[in-house]
Amino acid sequence: xxxxxxxxxxxxxFVMLVKGADWFVEGASKLAEKFGIPQLVIGLTIVAMGTxxxxxxxxxxxxxxxxxxITIGNVVGSNILNILLILGISAVISPLMVQKSTIKYEIPMxxxxxxxxxxxxxxxxIVGRLDGLILLLGLVLYLLYLLQMAKKGQAVIEEEEKxxxxxxxxxxxxxxxxxxxxxxxxxxxxxxxxxxLARIFGMSERLIGLTIVAFGTxxxxxxxxxxxxxxxxADIAVGNIVGSNIYNxxxxxxxxxxxxxxxxxxxxxxxxxxxxxxxxxxxxxxFRKAKLQRVGGALMLVCYAAYFVYLIQ
Numbered sequence: 001x002x003x004x005x006x007x008x009x010x011x012x013x014f015v016m017l018v019k020g021a022d023w024f025v026e027g028a029s030k031l032a033e034k035f036g037i038p039q040l041v042i043g044l045t046i047v048a049m050g051t052x053x054x055x056x057x058x059x060x061x062x063x064x065x066x067x068x069x070i071t072i073g074n075v076v077g078s079n080i081l082n083i084l085l086i087l088g089i090s091a092v093i094s095p096l097m098v099q100k101s102t103i104k105y106e107i108p109m110x111x112x113x114x115x116x117x118x119x120x121x122x123x124x125x126i127v128g129r130l131d132g133l134i135l136l137l138g139l140v141l142y143l144l145y146l147l148q149m150a151k152k153g154q155a156v157i158e159e160e161e162k163x164x165x166x167x168x169x170x171x172x173x174x175x176x177x178x179x180x181x182x183x184x185x186x187x188x189x190x191x192x193x194x195x196x197l198a199r200i201f202g203m204s205e206r207l208i209g210l211t212i213v214a215f216g217t218x219x220x221x222x223x224x225x226x227x228x229x230x231x232x233x234a235d236i237a238v239g240n241i242v243g244s245n246i247y248n249x250x251x252x253x254x255x256x257x258x259x260x261x262x263x264x265x266x267x268x269x270x271x272x273x274x275x276x277x278x279x280x281x282x283x284x285x286x287f288r289k290a291k292l293q294r295v296g297g298a299l300m301l302v303c304y305a306a307y308f309v310y311l312i313q
Contacts, residue, residue, distance in 0.1 A: 003200055006193045013190030014216040017054040020182025021220060025050030027175030030167060051240075052247045054217040057187035059256045062209075067195055068263035072121070073209020075252050076271045078218045079114070079245040080210075083278040084304035086222050090229040090237050091297025098238045098286045101149055106242045107286075110279035113138065113249045118272035121264025132257025139250035146243075190216065206267055207311055238282075238292060245279070274307055 028050070049056075055078055062070035090096060116138070120131040190213065198208045221244055225237045256262055281303065285296035 003197070006196045006200070009189055009193040010197065010212070010216070013186045013188075013193060014054075014219060016182045016186025017057060017190065017217065018219055020179045020186055021050055021053040022179070023175045024053060024179030024183060027172045027179060031169075031172045031176065034167075034169070034172065049247060049251060051220060051244055052252055053183055054187075054220065055248055055252045056255060057183045058190055058213060058217055059252050060259055061184075061187040062191045063256045063260045063262050065191060065195075067191060067205050069205035069265060070191060070194060070209040070213055071256055071262050072127075072253070072264060072268050073206045073271070074213045074217060075248045076117075076268065076275050077210035077214025079110070079248055079275050080271070080278050080307065081214050081218050081304070082221055082241045082245055083282050084300045084307070086218065086225050087238060087241055087282065087292060088297045088300035088304060089222075090225045091292040092294050092301065093226065093229040094232055095294060095297075096229070096238050096292040098290050098292060100290060102239045102242055103283065103287055103290060105145070106239065106246070107279050107283045109142070110242055110245045111276045113246055114272055114276040114279065117249050117253060118269060118276075121272075122266070122269060125264055125266075126261050127253060127257045127264050128261040129258050132254045132259075135250045135254030136258065139247070139254060142246055142250060206265065206271075210271060210311060211308070238286070242279075242282075278303070 055074055059071040059074050062068070062074070087096070113135075117127070117135075120134065121127050194208045194213050195205065197203070197212070198205050221241060225241065228237055253262070278300075281300065282292070285299070286292050
């Protein structure tokens with residue numbers, strides 16, 4: 001009965017995270033638009049960071065509660081899952097086109113930030129506040145890069161249609177506050193349930209973070225990418241996933257570490273290496289034809305299955 005209760009709480013936490021992030025992003029985007037902030041800026045900041053809100057909330061909550069393995073495991077696990085599982089499934093459904101800038105710059109950035117995280121963590125066994133500031137500085141540089149690319153017309157920024165600008169200010173504020181409350185509350189429920197399940201089954205918090213929590217916080221990306229692939233509109237899926245992975249490390253770990261130093265266990269070295277190698281694998285699959293074919297997608301699914309088997313052994 002205790003296990004069932006914790007599983008139900010975990011699912012409830014994930015639902016609250018996903019719905020809360022959706023409300024927060026929609027409310028914040030429309031509020032910014034209402035005050036005349038350009039859609040380009042909204043897309044690069046509020047919407048982009050909004051997709052990482054579940055990871056951010058869970059990681060910060062876990063770090064504050066002393067469950068550091070869930071913090072790092074959530075981010076690294078989400079990044080591995082994003083590329084191998086989400087892009088793998090999407091590509092098997094429908095081959096994915098990849099932008100040249102993604103191949104030339106952004107995929108190598110994923111490799112670079114994954115290595116930087118490992119170096120910062122392994123140097124003294126902790127990702128401290130200074131390390132967090134370094135990661136956030138990297139985020140600022142990445143945002144400047146995106147802004148420059150967008151201005152040159154080399155990046156595709158998905159803009160929501162200007163609907164609902166005439167919605168009342170109070171309604172938008174309620175969406176933002178309500179979304180924020182759901183995110184914080186949902187993250188607390190998720191971390192507590194995941195930690196309790198780890199205790200019941202004798203699993204490490206690292207394993208819980210790398211698998212169950214990572215999967216739950218990646219649900220928005222999974223649903224969006226697979227739905228787009230089914231509708232034949234997944235051409236920007238690779239760019240979005242790659243961007244999400246960069247945000248996860250620079251933004252999520254950066255914010256978590258600035259709030260409270262995060263312990264980086266030596267076991268995470270393997271996971272960080274796998275995280276970097278998934279980006280290398282993606283690059284190898286797409287650099288010739290600028291397209292992720294079904295064969296590449298199937299290969300990624302096989303690699304994720306192998307990694308999952310390694311984790312549970």
